[in-house]
Amino acid sequence: MSTFQAPKGTYDLIPPRSATFLAVRDAISTPVKNAGYGYIETPGFENVELFSRGVGESTDIVTKEMYTLTTKGNDYLALRPEGTASVLRAALQANLHKQGNLPVKLWYSGSYYRYERQQAGRYRHFSQVGAEAIGAEDPALDAELIILADQAYRTLGLRNFRILLNSLGDKECRPVYREALQTFLRGLDLDEETLRRAEINPLRVLDDKRADVQKQLVGAPVLTDYLCDACKTYHAEVRELLTAAGVAFEDDVKLVRGLDYYTRTTFEFVHGGLGSQSAVGGGGRYDGLSEMIGGPALPSVGWALGVDRTVLALEAEGIELDVPSATSVFAVPLGEEARRVLFGKITELRKAGVAADFSYGGKGLKGAMKDANRSGARYAVVAGERDLAEGVVQLKDMESGEQEPVALDALVEAVRAKLA
Structure with missing residues (x-):
């Protein structure tokens, strides 16, 4: 700490x-x-x-x-x-x-x-x-x-x-009411500071939260009458x-x-x-x-x-606001080449207006997927060497758990279509 x-x-x-x-x-x-x-x-x-x-x-x-x-x-x-x-x-x-x-x-x-x-x-x-x-x-x-x-x-x-x-x-x-209220307050048993306040702005005394003051204010002139x-x-x-x-x-x-x-x-x-x-x-x-x-x-x-x-x-009132997740897509790269390629795709997604994040720090699949879960992202984009060799990434729905291959070049359009 x-x-x-x-x-x-x-x-x-x-x-x-x-x-x-x-x-x-x-x-x-x-x-x-x-x-x-x-x-x-x-x-x-x-x-x-x-x-x-x-x-x-x-x-x-x-x-x-x-x-x-x-x-x-x-x-x-x-x-x-x-x-x-x-x-x-x-x-x-x-x-x-x-x-x-x-x-x-x-x-x-x-x-x-x-x-x-x-x-x-x-x-x-x-x-x-x-x-x-x-x-x-x-x-x-x-x-x-x-x-x-x-x-x-x-x-x-x-x-x-x-x-x-x-x-x-x-x-x-208000001046007529002020005078009537001041006359009333001068007759009360108030401390020096409250009396001083009453001379500057008597309405302030009405706002006093102390019980002993409020008790004495019963019967005070009411502004609406004036x-x-x-x-x-x-x-x-x-x-x-x-x-x-x-x-x-x-x-x-x-x-x-x-x-x-x-x-x-x-x-x-x-x-x-x-x-x-x-x-x-x-x-x-x-x-x-x-x-x-x-x-x-x-x-x-x-x-x-x-x-x-x-x-x-x-x-x-027990009201929880429906606050949308700050992240829609989370990228999980497996290996150095995937790290380079997916970082580029994340940048493309952001430019297209999609809230996207990335697994930093070179974590393995398990640790990176934990981060994806914590981020609240709806989709995870996972890619390893074999995926990249085939020109695809795996797009995983974090709610249903379903996963499907998507062509690397079509990733941005596919994600935007799903989020829409």
């Missing part, structure tokens, strides 16, 4: 489990690609201020969980703890909003970093697929994104998840569009999510098989984030779905 281990709270993604992660990423990204979202990739680190302004100075992410570093040039950077602020920054920098066709629809996939207390489903390095629709205020966009995420999960076969939905109001009605008419109408339309699309959801008046930039629609996907870390994904509308980070007013909405959490949810 190596002297070095993966850092605490992180994991290595290795075969065969890595194939499931790739399949999950593909299943989540396929619906958004089909809905006109283009791929974007941003750096793994950004200016700290991007997150402190955008995500919010009162959030646990900024106050406790960000990995920060100072470069040799004295730039103060952070490993990205989430994707939205980076994607919006990149879109603004590239002036995508000035090219017409709003909203700008983008999707992304990558690793994110938070200094968290390690437990099942909560890592310090984690993987997400996200989607953002930038520059349009339309309930249909909010509904679209929720429907696409629902579609992705159902495509994977997940059934035991729920969609929680809430509205956080806007800059017109929504202005515009926000009520907007939220009603989101709900109607989801219902019309056959997407089931639950209203959750306490749902605020862990980021300060959300306005109006906020939602979370939760799964019953994940214990305390039940959220597998979530998102919402963030109409003021562009202005917070120095851009123009660009109402936007988006979500991020956890790949790690989704894999755990699949395992909790």
Whole structure:
């Protein structure tokens, strides 16, 4: 074993489990690609201020969980703890909003970093697929994104998840609610840090998971009672569009999510098989984030779905994805001449689009066939001196065990025909 281990709270993604992660990423990204979202990739680190302004100075992410570093040039950077602020920054920098066709629809996939207390489903390095629709205020966009995420999960076969939905109001009605909530919180027996948080962003306190805090929050003012008419109408339309699309959801008046930039629609996907870390994904509308980070007013909405959490949810439901084998054909050469000839044929097969592998290391027939079995290949191509003298190879079906001679010159066509 190596002297070095993966850092605490992180994991290595290795075969065969890595194939499931790739399949999950593909299943989540396929619906958004089909809905006109283009791929974007941003750096793994950004200016700290991007997150402190955008995500919010009162959030646990900024106050406790960000990995920060100072470069040799004295730039103060952070490993990205989430994707939205980076994607919006990149879109603004590239002036995508000035090219017409709003909203700008983008999707992304990558690793994110938070200094968290390690437990099942909560890592310090984690993987997400996200989607953002930038520059349009339309309930249909909010509904679209929720429907696409629902579609992705159902495509994977997940059934035991729920969609929680809430509205956080806007800059017109939220200040009134904020004041009412702060007045209520000041009357509670809360520790100093929680009271400080209540003064910066009282909604954060509603998200506190500690039982003694939650007990005191019974009877707290409910945001939906304070929504202005515009926000009520907007939220009603989101709900109607989801219902019309056959997407089931639950209203959750306490749902605020862990980021300060959300306005109006906020939602979370939760799964019953994940214990305390039940959220597998979530998102919402963030109409003021562009202005917070120095851009123009660009109402936007988006979500991020956890790949790690989704894999755990699949395992909790006992769902095994039908992941195709990475190898279709495995070549087993017996002797030096066969080794030279079959290596050439493997190269031809690969050029023809067939996933093919080769028995390396000069193993005998028994060891090489064991490798062929482990590879998951559907067919093995076996050849020795006698076969080559006759201008053939033996093509073995690894499922049925049947074997037949195939002309060397016709091998590529024969394999492609069988795989088709």
